[in-house]
Amino acid sequence: MEKREKRLEKIIRILKMNNASTVQELAGELDVSHMTIRRDLEVLSGQNMVRIIHGGAVLIPESFEDKGESSYSLLTAGAVKTEEKRRIGKKAAGLIGEGDIIIIDSGSTTEYLARFLPDDLNLTVLCFAMNILKEIAGKRDIKIIFSGGVFHENTLMFESPEGIALIKRNRATKAFISASGVSEKLGVTCSNTYERETKRAAISSSLKRYLVVDSSKFGKVQSDHFAELEDFHYVITDSGISGEYKGILKELGLGLYIV
Amino acid sequence: MEKREKRLEKIIRILKMNNASTVQELAGELDVSHMTIRRDLEVLSGQNMVRIIHGGAVLIPESFEDKGESSYSLLTAGAVKTEEKRRIGKKAAGLIGEGDIIIIDSGSTTEYLARFLPDDLNLTVLCFAMNILKEIAGKRDIKIIFSGGVFHENTLMFESPEGIALIKRNRATKAFISASGVSEKLGVTCSNTYERETKRAAISSSLKRYLVVDSSKFGKVQSDHFAELEDFHYVITDSGISGEYKGILKELGLGLYIV
DNA sequence: AAGATACTGTTATAATATTAACAAAACATG
DNA sequence: CATGTTTTGTTAATATTATAACAGTATCTT
Numbered sequence: 013m014e015k016r017e018k019r020l021e022k023i024i025r026i027l028k029m030n031n032a033s034t035v036q037e038l039a040g041e042l043d044v045s046h047m048t049i050r051r052d053l054e055v056l057s058g059q060n061m062v063r064i065i066h067g068g069a070v071l072i073p074e075s076f077e078d079k080g081e082s083s084y085s086l087l088t089a090g091a092v093k094t095e096e097k098r099r100i101g102k103k104a105a106g107l108i109g110e111g112d113i114i115i116i117d118s119g120s121t122t123e124y125l126a127r128f129l130p131d132d133l134n135l136t137v138l139c140f141a142m143n144i145l146k147e148i149a150g151k152r153d154i155k156i157i158f159s160g161g162v163f164h165e166n167t168l169m170f171e172s173p174e175g176i177a178l179i180k181r182n183r184a185t186k187a188f189i190s191a192s193g194v195s196e197k198l199g200v201t202c203s204n205t206y207e208r209e210t211k212r213a214a215i216s217s218s219l220k221r222y223l224v225v226d227s228s229k230f231g232k233v234q235s236d237h238f239a240e241l242e243d244f245h246y247v248i249t250d251s252g253i254s255g256e257y258k259g260i261l262k263e264l265g266l267g268l269y270i271v
Numbered sequence: 272m273e274k275r276e277k278r279l280e281k282i283i284r285i286l287k288m289n290n291a292s293t294v295q296e297l298a299g300e301l302d303v304s305h306m307t308i309r310r311d312l313e314v315l316s317g318q319n320m321v322r323i324i325h326g327g328a329v330l331i332p333e334s335f336e337d338k339g340e341s342s343y344s345l346l347t348a349g350a351v352k353t354e355e356k357r358r359i360g361k362k363a364a365g366l367i368g369e370g371d372i373i374i375i376d377s378g379s380t381t382e383y384l385a386r387f388l389p390d391d392l393n394l395t396v397l398c399f400a401m402n403i404l405k406e407i408a409g410k411r412d413i414k415i416i417f418s419g420g421v422f423h424e425n426t427l428m429f430e431s432p433e434g435i436a437l438i439k440r441n442r443a444t445k446a447f448i449s450a451s452g453v454s455e456k457l458g459v460t461c462s463n464t465y466e467r468e469t470k471r472a473a474i475s476s477s478l479k480r481y482l483v484v485d486s487s488k489f490g491k492v493q494s495d496h497f498a499e500l501e502d503f504h505y506v507i508t509d510s511g512i513s514g515e516y517k518g519i520l521k522e523l524g525l526g527l528y529i530v
Numbered sequence: 531a532a533g534a535t536a537c538t539g540t541t542a543t544a545a546t547a548t549t550a551a552c553a554a555a556a557c558a559t560g
Numbered sequence: 561c562a563t564g565t566t567t568t569g570t571t572a573a574t575a576t577t578a579t580a581a582c583a584g585t586a587t588c589t590t
Contacts, residue, residue, distance in 0.1 A: 030322075030329070031290040031291060031329050031330055031331070032290060032291045032322075032324065032329035034324050034325065035577080035578095036577095044538075044539090045538065045539050045540080046539090046577085046578090047538070047539065047540085047579095048537085048538055048539080050578080050579090051537085051538085063289075063291075065291065065293050065324075065326050065327050066293065066325060066326030066327070066545095066546065066547070066576095066577065066578080067324050067325030067326040067327075067546095067547085067576080067577065067578095068324050068325070068326075070289065070290050070291035070329065071290055072289075072290075140419070142404075142408055145401075146405075149401055149422075155421070155422070156421070156422035157419070157420065157421050157422065157431075158417075158419035158420065158422060158429050159419045159433070160399070160416070160417035160418045160419030160420070160429065160434060160437060161416065161417065161419070161437070162414070162415070162416050163408075163414070163415035163416065163417065170417050170419065172416075172437055174418070174433040174434065174436050174437040174440070175419060175433065175437070177433050177436075178419060178420070178431055178433040178434075181433070275567080293547095294547075294548095295546095295547095303568075303569090304568065304569050304570080305547085305548095305569095306549095306568070306569065306570085307567080307568055307569080309548080309549090310567085310568085325546095325547065325548085325576065325577070326546080326547060326548095326576095326577085
């Protein structure tokens with residue numbers, strides 16, 4: 013039970029490097045029999061981490077996305093509100109225009125934004141999370157600025173005073189910010205203290221600010237406050253948003269995109 | 272000739288979505304025989320785009336593409352001194368010990384170092400290149416610090432004043448630095464001006480400095496000087512190094528690892 | 531330490547994929 | 561439109577991989 017865990021992790025690691033591997037290779041690398049590898053792969057397959065093909069196994073691309081509790085979470089299915097997040101991200105990408113300089117916050121919703129980012133608009137993108145970077149690095153003709161720092165596994169975000177300084181020095185036309193909680197009375201919150209200053213810097217350096225959150229976040233409160241609702245110009249969310257919060261946003265003069 | 276091109280593109284697109292696919296699937300999807308797919312895959316394999324495995328093909332991750340340490344190597348596309356770089360990287364990884372804080376420079380040789388990095392030594396890794404980050408992000412129990420900035424496509428490196436400040440603020444036990452040229456008279460050089468200050472910061476923040484270069488770099492000079500040979504304590508290279516340079520390094524009191 | 535349980539390795543057999551050689555079709559060119 | 565060339569499809573023989581059943585080993589519990 014303990015040894016298998018280690019093997020499974022190693023297998024995932026090898027697959028992450030090569031996208032795929034053969035049963036033979038894995039058996040050789042881990043010094044176990046073919047059957048053991050096959051049985052391991054069955055487990056990983058059952059968790060939707062890999063896809064077994066004749067001769068080996070392929071890492072399922074989605075397994076990169078499901079950030080969360082750990083870098084590779086066996087038990088967490090991930091996939092909360094995935095379809096909504098996808099639609100929100102697509103909508104946000106559609107709002108981007110020629111020559112825009114955009115800041116993309118960390119988060120799984122913003123990851124979809126990054127994925128749907130058009131690559132023919134002469135864009136500059138500033139970001140600070142691993143998953144966002146991965147999505148953008150594949151695209152052509154996008155100028156990438158990454159503000160670094162210490163890596164935080166649970167959010168895939170990098171953070172440091174120097175990174176914050178870099179963001180403050182830059183200027184963006186649009187910032188797409190995520191949040192863990194959006195409350196009328198207590199403002200916009202995230203769940204890790206280290207996120208705070210980076211998010212604030214992103215907001216302060218941008219002309220237009222978009223809050224991208226799925227509807228489950230409205231009414232929620234997390235520990236760290238980083239902005240007021242009024243700091244944003246637009247909110248992009250899914251149709252699950254309550255009438256109450258629709259009214260609140262309208263009252264505050266925020267533009268609302270519902271997908 | 273025309274039709275094949277289109278098929279090859281489609282195959283790549285399918286692989287990019289799934290990382291890999293089977294011959295059967297591809298044959299069904301493109302409505303051609305499995306032999307045609309096999310022949311197509313052979314072509315793609317010859318271009319180092321995919322890796323053929325029993326039953327299908329796997330997309331080769333970008334990090335494997337050899338974007339060399341100098342501009343001219345872009346033309347000599349692909350595997351230059353790959354095996355040597357691999358061995359050098361492996362050797363360098365073997366020199367790392369429990370609790371080390373290491374800085375890994377950009378480059379393809381250092382990419383192998385990152386790949387072979389042990390993951391059970393409670394390490395801290397500071398880096399600033401995409402390919403290095405990709406390798407390390409997969410590993411567990413490694414503290415990652417990334418100094419960001421503007422992305423440079425040809426070297427996969429990020430660079431900015433804030434990134435340099437971040438490196439200078441940190442302290443490392445070992446730095447593994449690459450170079451495009453190593454000359455007795457003119458010192459250690461790289462081929463892009465933007466690399467200079469980052470490399471200098473890496474050197475200045477590290478206790479022990481290792482120069483990791485394949486033997487073809489000795490005697491070469493590139494445009495940007497960033498260090499003297501004496502700034503390093505060890506050199507790791509392959510057996511192609513000339514007797515002359517062996518002598519020079521010995522004279523200067525540098526440790527020499529030949530793999 | 532004994533017994534139960536889970537894990538791993540070894541086979542023989544079944545299923546699937548690869549190769550090579552040839553035939554058919556599509557294509558280009560004079 | 562005939563001919564040489566390239567591309568694609570078909571087939572049978574060959575090679576590789578998958579499966580299942582069982583035996584051995586390790587691990588855990590009491």
